Amino acid sequence: xxxxxxxxxxxxxxxxxxxxxxxxxxxxxxxxxxxxxxxxxxxxxxxxxxxxxxxxxxxxxxxxxxxxxxxxxxxxxxxxxxxxxxxxxxxx
DNA sequence: CGGTTGACTTTCC
DNA sequence: AGGAAAGCCAACC
Numbered sequence: 001x002x003x004x005x006x007x008x009x010x011x012x013x014x015x016x017x018x019x020x021x022x023x024x025x026x027x028x029x030x031x032x033x034x035x036x037x038x039x040x041x042x043x044x045x046x047x048x049x050x051x052x053x054x055x056x057x058x059x060x061x062x063x064x065x066x067x068x069x070x071x072x073x074x075x076x077x078x079x080x081x082x083x084x085x086x087x088x089x090x091x092x
Numbered sequence: 093c094g095g096t097t098g099a100c101t102t103t104c105c
Numbered sequence: 106a107g108g109a110a111a112g113c114c115a116a117c118c
Binding site: 021022023024025029032033 | 112113114115116
């Protein structure tokens with residue numbers, strides 16, 4: 001996840017596959033455990049629809065951070081994964 | 093040790 | 106096309 005370049009986003013499922021995680025939910029659970037103080041770019045992680053799955057103020061913070069990195073949001077607050085979606089480089 | 097939960101995804105209706 | 110249901114697996118109580 002830390003290898004995700006700025007201005008790009010990745011889905012939970014993609015990270016799970018790249019990180020050999022057991023499932024997309026576990027990725028989200030791990031992020032929940034990290035906390036907002038972690039230096040991991042957790043804000044670049046979105047769900048399969050390109051939407052922010054994180055409710056509350058943290059979600060608003062995430063969107064703001066992504067916009068700061070150049071990620072453009074669609075009218076419904078969704079990110080175009082076809083453009084900003086990050087593909088894991090054969091990370092064994 | 094077991095039932096519930098969750099920052100998810102996919103399929104079926 | 107939009108909502109409900111099921112699948113998934115580790116953490117929590």
